[in-house]
Amino acid sequence: MKFLDLCKVYVRSGSGGNGCISFRREKYIEYGGPDGGDGGKGGSVWAEAVDGLNTLIDFRYQQHWFAKSGQGGMGNNRTGKDGDDIILRVPVGTEILDEDEETVIADITELGQRVLLAKGGNGGWGNLHFKSATNQAPRRANPGQAGIDRTLWLRLKLIADVGLVGLPNAGKSTFLAATSNARPKIADYPFTTLHPNLGVVGVDNTEFVVADIPGLIEGAHEGRGLGDLFLGHVERCAVLLHLIDGSSGSLIEDYQTICDELAAYGAGLADKPRVTVLNKIDTLDEEERAFLKDELEATGAQNILLMSGASGEGVTEVLRSLRPHVDARREADRPVDPDEEDLQWHP
Numbered sequence: 001m002k003f004l005d006l007c008k009v010y011v012r013s014g015s016g017g018n019g020c021i022s023f024r025r026e027k028y029i030e031y032g033g034p035d036g037g038d039g040g041k042g043g044s045v046w047a048e049a050v051d052g053l054n055t056l057i058d059f060r061y062q063q064h065w066f067a068k069s070g071q072g073g074m075g076n077n078r079t080g081k082d083g084d085d086i087i088l089r090v091p092v093g094t095e096i097l098d099e100d101e102e103t104v105i106a107d108i109t110e111l112g113q114r115v116l117l118a119k120g121g122n123g124g125w126g127n128l129h130f131k132s133a134t135n136q137a138p139r140r141a142n143p144g145q146a147g148i149d150r151t152l153w154l155r156l157k158l159i160a161d162v163g164l165v166g167l168p169n170a171g172k173s174t175f176l177a178a179t180s181n182a183r184p185k186i187a188d189y190p191f192t193t194l195h196p197n198l199g200v201v202g203v204d205n206t207e208f209v210v211a212d213i214p215g216l217i218e219g220a221h222e223g224r225g226l227g228d229l230f231l232g233h234v235e236r237c238a239v240l241l242h243l244i245d246g247s248s249g250s251l252i253e254d255y256q257t258i259c260d261e262l263a264a265y266g267a268g269l270a271d272k273p274r275v276t277v278l279n280k281i282d283t284l285d286e287e288e289r290a291f292l293k294d295e296l297e298a299t300g301a302q303n304i305l306l307m308s309g310a311s312g313e314g315v316t317e318v319l320r321s322l323r324p325h326v327d328a329r330r331e332a333d334r335p336v337d338p339d340e341e342d343l344q345w346h347p
Helices: 172-179 229-234 251-265 286-298 315-333 338-343
Strands: 006-012 045-049 064-066 086-090 094-097 104-108 114-118 149-156 162-165 197-203 206-212 239-245 274-279
Touching (some): 006 114, 045 094, 064 086, 086 149, 114 149, 239 251, 274 315
Parallel strands (some): 006 064, 045 086, 162 239
């Protein structure tokens, strides 16, 4: 399945049916009168978060979503049939943007959440509605309300607890493969990862989701390399895991590049909790490990951990350092039970 996290769709709600002008004409009935029915309502366009989706690829093959229009009214006071609604099934974490790609209409973050994108038009009144003592034979009916046309953008931001950031070949995919059942592509050349990967990681009877995004390079916010298009997938994370290649030979420059790119991207990424890890220590001896760690601390990095995703050394310690941040976010997002509020003491 291909990964797609941004797409353009065209939606249109159904128009309402026209009201009917009709009169009761039956033998042996002296006073027939108007009996035109109302038009049916047009169908609406909805977006709903469903389970089992993690890409917007379906919307590449169907970009136009039009709801059915309502049926016109009929004689004998019969109301027209309502138009059927149409539902855009999207993965959890989808943002719905207006045509300008900036105005956020809705952010779908919960399974089963539904958002109305375009409301169907109301049906018109038949001539029965206009009957009165002074107008006993009205020859007037209302047309149905027109539907709504909208051009929208769907942008997917994956729901994950931990976001992996770093330069290409920093060992992000190796770490994800070593700690979860995910099988991202791993190779010894840059930009092996071309789209985000998710993996479920477990430590100390706690599971959380880790997102691996393509590597950043200097100038990514200006579009260099794969750019910063995929940084939106770590905006929702509780903590960032910054991996640094200990064998690169340009440790300080690598660390500063990622920090600068996160700050240039904005969206609060630079202020998120971050765990800095010196990776690939299996290629270093004890003296080199201590020296590189001291160099990183001199640049302002704090609580630096050492790890080798290939050999597994230090991996458990890194996972345990991530858990407090994940637990804190989950506790903050946990809905408050009304019964628990009643049990709290109040003066």
